[in-house]
Amino acid sequence: MCLGIPGKVVEVNRSESWAVVESFGVRKKVDIALIDEDLVPGDYLMVHAGYAIGKIDLEDAQISLELWEEILHAE
Amino acid sequence: MLNKLRDPELGKRILAKLVPLAQEVAGHLGRPAIFMEVCGTHTMAIARSGLRSLLAGSLELRSGPGCPVCVTSQGDIDRVIALAAARHDLVIGTFGDMMRVPGTNSSLEQERARGARVEIFYSPAEAVTFAAGHPQDEVVFLGVGFETTAPAVALSVAAASSRGLENYAVLSFHKTVPLVLENLLSDPELKIDGLLLPGHVCTVTGRRAFDFVATKYNVPAVVAGFEPVDLMKAVYLLLKQVAGGRAETVNGYPRLVREEGNNKAKEIMREYFEPVNVQWRGFGEVPQSGLALRDSFSFYDAAVRFPVDVAESPPPRGCACGDVLKGKIVSSDCPLFARKCTPLQPVGPCMVSTEGACAAYYQYEWPKAEV
Numbered sequence: 051m052c053l054g055i056p057g058k059v060v061e062v063n064r065s066e067s068w069a070v071v072e073s074f075g076v077r078k079k080v081d082i083a084l085i086d087e088d089l090v091p092g093d094y095l096m097v098h099a100g101y102a103i104g105k106i107d108l109e110d111a112q113i114s115l116e117l118w119e120e121i122l123h124a125e
Numbered sequence: 126m127l128n129k130l131r132d133p134e135l136g137k138r139i140l141a142k143l144v145p146l147a148q149e150v151a152g153h154l155g156r157p158a159i160f161m162e163v164c165g166t167h168t169m170a171i172a173r174s175g176l177r178s179l180l181a182g183s184l185e186l187r188s189g190p191g192c193p194v195c196v197t198s199q200g201d202i203d204r205v206i207a208l209a210a211a212r213h214d215l216v217i218g219t220f221g222d223m224m225r226v227p228g229t230n231s232s233l234e235q236e237r238a239r240g241a242r243v244e245i246f247y248s249p250a251e252a253v254t255f256a257a258g259h260p261q262d263e264v265v266f267l268g269v270g271f272e273t274t275a276p277a278v279a280l281s282v283a284a285a286s287s288r289g290l291e292n293y294a295v296l297s298f299h300k301t302v303p304l305v306l307e308n309l310l311s312d313p314e315l316k317i318d319g320l321l322l323p324g325h326v327c328t329v330t331g332r333r334a335f336d337f338v339a340t341k342y343n344v345p346a347v348v349a350g351f352e353p354v355d356l357m358k359a360v361y362l363l364l365k366q367v368a369g370g371r372a373e374t375v376n377g378y379p380r381l382v383r384e385e386g387n388n389k390a391k392e393i394m395r396e397y398f399e400p401v402n403v404q405w406r407g408f409g410e411v412p413q414s415g416l417a418l419r420d421s422f423s424f425y426d427a428a429v430r431f432p433v434d435v436a437e438s439p440p441p442r443g444c445a446c447g448d449v450l451k452g453k454i455v456s457s458d459c460p461l462f463a464r465k466c467t468p469l470q471p472v473g474p475c476m477v478s479t480e481g482a483c484a485a486y487y488q489y490e491w492p493k494a495e496v
């Protein structure tokens with residue numbers, strides 16, 4: 051129920067406050083009223099109960115993977 | 126790239142680092158460190174990842190009050206069931222998890238079989254659309270959840286209002302996480318060495334809202350994501366803190382969680398809801414940790430429009446859900462677990478909700494061959 055699902059934005063309609071996102075091959079219309087940041091196709095959103103609650107920063111995801119590589123290669 | 130966070134190869138390599146660190150910390154403490162997770166999605170993600178058994182002996186992972194359905198008090202469960210039973214003219218809209226939760230005498234599912242109208246919705250937005258399409262029906266949406274769900278439910282009231290719908294109302298059982306954690310951490314009987322903070326709740330509240338865990342209670346905390354690599358990272362960062370004798374509230378999920386959180390979501394929550402005292406299963410009343418619709422939205426408040434008088438009841442007989450939610454026991458310690466209580470015949474809510482500790486433990490970690 052409280053499940054958050056990441057989705058890739060494929061279409062944005064700001065004036066009607068929705069975006070279509072694709073997660074695991076399934077497309078869904080989600081409400082983007084809670085997202086202040088700019089959205090363009092290709093962005094990733096975290097979706098909860100039909101509403102996007104946050105924009106996923108892919109750069110941070112990349113950094114965190116790189117950090118792991120560093121930790122794993124240390125010693 | 127997000128797929129990489131589920132990469133089993135990377136997971137294995139990280140685990141090879143985690144295990145010795147966990148063993149080292151266990152050596153220092155003279156026992157395995159105990160970390161608690163306080164999010165239903167973590168409960169499921171941890172169970173599914175098999176992390177608990179992979180770390181068994183050197184680290185213990187426990188669940189806390191993170192499953193919204195599970196922490197709903199028996200009285201509140203009875204209240205919505207009583208409403209469904211008394212008012213067959215209403216349509217009760219709910220997330221699916223709530224259907225089979227046993228009330229004192231019945232459940233929403235049983236009431237539906239007796240003629241009550243209960244509809245399952247994935248999103249409160251769907252409930253508003255349903256209300257718009259069924260103007261002759263009166264829809265009551267059951268708002269259950271934490272800071273992740275409350276803004277969505279607030280927006281559903283906004284949508285109903287802007288569409289001029291008079292047949293949509295919300296029964297709010299919403300709760301907020303920081304205050305129940307204060308209650309949990311103040312319990313002198315609680316013995317935990319670190320807290321995995323709920324990544325999506327923190328997306329809304331911001332990391333800073335949980336600074337008190339470290340500063341006031343001196344417990345290390347890490348905001349954790351939900352992919353296997355995220356979970357291992359959070360455990361790793363907690364172990365590092367314990368090993369170094371530090372306590373900080375660290376953001377282990379920066380791709381989504383900011384210091385201040387999602388201001389828009391926080392504003393909308395504040396605009397529509399006000400903090401009230403509320404009963405939690407296992408915790409009793411936690412002051413100001415509930416969210417009720419503000420007076421200015423009483424037209425959409427089912428508690429005002431369709432009041433039901435139901436006294437608070439004790440939990441189901443023998444069910445130790447309250448102790449599970451407080452991290453005092455693990456599910457398999459409950460004498461009813463896998464015997465009288467199974468997902469097919471649940472005694473308490475922790476066995477019903479897929480996010481419940483008992484259900485997750487039963488589904489993913491219980492050696493069924495023995496049963």
Ligand code: SF4
Nearest residue numbers: 445446459466473483
């Ligand atoms: S196993 Fe069943 S009865 Fe025992 S605590 Fe869990 S839900 Fe309650």
